[in-house]
Amino acid sequence: MASNNTFWLQLEKAEIGTRKTFDEVLDQLAFNDQGLITAIAQQADTGEVLMLAWMNRESLEITLKEGQACYWSRSRNQLWRKGESSGQVQWLKGLRVDCDGDALLLLVDQQGPACHTGRRSCFYFDLNGERLKVLNEPLVDPTSLYGKG
Amino acid sequence: MASNNTFWLQLEKAEIGTRKTFDEVLDQLAFNDQGLITAIAQQADTGEVLMLAWMNRESLEITLKEGQACYWSRSRNQLWRKGESSGQVQWLKGLRVDCDGDALLLLVDQQGPACHTGRRSCFYFDLNGERLKVLNEPLVDPTSLYGKG
Numbered sequence: 001m002a003s004n005n006t007f008w009l010q011l012e013k014a015e016i017g018t019r020k021t022f023d024e025v026l027d028q029l030a031f032n033d034q035g036l037i038t039a040i041a042q043q044a045d046t047g048e049v050l051m052l053a054w055m056n057r058e059s060l061e062i063t064l065k066e067g068q069a070c071y072w073s074r075s076r077n078q079l080w081r082k083g084e085s086s087g088q089v090q091w092l093k094g095l096r097v098d099c100d101g102d103a104l105l106l107l108v109d110q111q112g113p114a115c116h117t118g119r120r121s122c123f124y125f126d127l128n129g130e131r132l133k134v135l136n137e138p139l140v141d142p143t144s145l146y147g148k149g
Numbered sequence: 150m151a152s153n154n155t156f157w158l159q160l161e162k163a164e165i166g167t168r169k170t171f172d173e174v175l176d177q178l179a180f181n182d183q184g185l186i187t188a189i190a191q192q193a194d195t196g197e198v199l200m201l202a203w204m205n206r207e208s209l210e211i212t213l214k215e216g217q218a219c220y221w222s223r224s225r226n227q228l229w230r231k232g233e234s235s236g237q238v239q240w241l242k243g244l245r246v247d248c249d250g251d252a253l254l255l256l257v258d259q260q261g262p263a264c265h266t267g268r269r270s271c272f273y274f275d276l277n278g279e280r281l282k283v284l285n286e287p288l289v290d291p292t293s294l295y296g297k298g
Contacts, residue, residue: 004224011274011283012266012291018283025281038201040189047196047290052187052252064278075153096272097281099264103201105272113246117161123245125160125255129213132174134160134167142161 005030008101022064027056030102036072039105040115044093044107050114051122051129053080055104067092086145088112112116154179157250171213175206179251185221186253193242193256199263200271202229204253216241218255235294237261266296269292 007028011018031037036054043050044143053071055063061078062070066081069090083089090108097104115122118138126133150264156177160167163258180186185203192199202220208228211219215230218239222229232238246253264271267287275282 007267013287016283016286020281022276022279023280025276038187040198040201042196042198047191049189049191049196049198052189061278064276068275083210095276096284097274097276098174098201098271099266099268099273100271103271104197104276117192117248119248122247122249124248125246127171127174127213127244127246127253129210130171132169132171134163134165135245137165138162 005101005139008099012099016091025101026060028101029057029060030095030100031057036074037102038071039071039104039106041069041090041106041108041110043110045109048121049111049123050090050108053082056069060104063092063106066094069108083111085114086116088114088145090114113139113145116142116145159249161248174246175209175248177250178206178209178246179249180206185223186251188218188253188255189222189237190218190255190259192259196260197270198272199257199259199269200241202231209253212241212255212265213244218257232260235262235265236259237294239263262288262294265291265294267294274288 001023029037035056039053039055041050054074056072059070059072069082071080089111093109094107113120118140119136120139124136178186184205188202188204190199196220205221208219218231220229239259242258243256262269267283267289273285275284
């Protein structure tokens, strides 16, 4: 979607290899009124979309610094180092920003299942105009990921 | 992320093939306080993530009924049949819902570039802890997509 932000507008015609500093970019990312931005996690080698989560500035900085995905948990209202309790870490292979700076795409190497249900991907329902259908079973028992869960 | 919604919780252990009706699902999707839900568009055959956009109930229903992606444009505050002015239609190949019903994944066959800049994907910036870098050039001049733009 087109942006009204001149920072992103000016980059639309920029040559390949054009650079901006990290600090400049951080100030221009379109965090919403809760300070959050959407982040898609995609398995880097297979292209499978694993999940969609949210980041704030701090979790983005941690992700890039530590080389593994850290999100903002909206349900727990705190930083969420993916895999901190389950071991299902996402090693960061690359991070993309979209054309108007309001979405991130993390290319990751997902260790084990990404989904809290024990499935590889969170997108395990197929929906058409008539019905929703369960596509996958858990790879592992989720209680094995979260202890006494 | 785990849901507090019993509808999604009860599906966590459902067998493959378990079904719910479309109307039931529509009532349980976690549209935000603006009535919107995130929708990722992914090229069905290559797995390339093309863009992230938003849908309301109506645009989701139109997408499934018409077999091509229709979003809600937050900047124009109206339904946005992808490609209606540019011809860059997304034919729908499948639609996934995530574990807690707050994100959609559209598997599409993207005609031409997905991005308003004329690039195939909107995610054309690489970001690391030091800099942002432009990865791709437009495939086509965006003014050719939008007329006198």
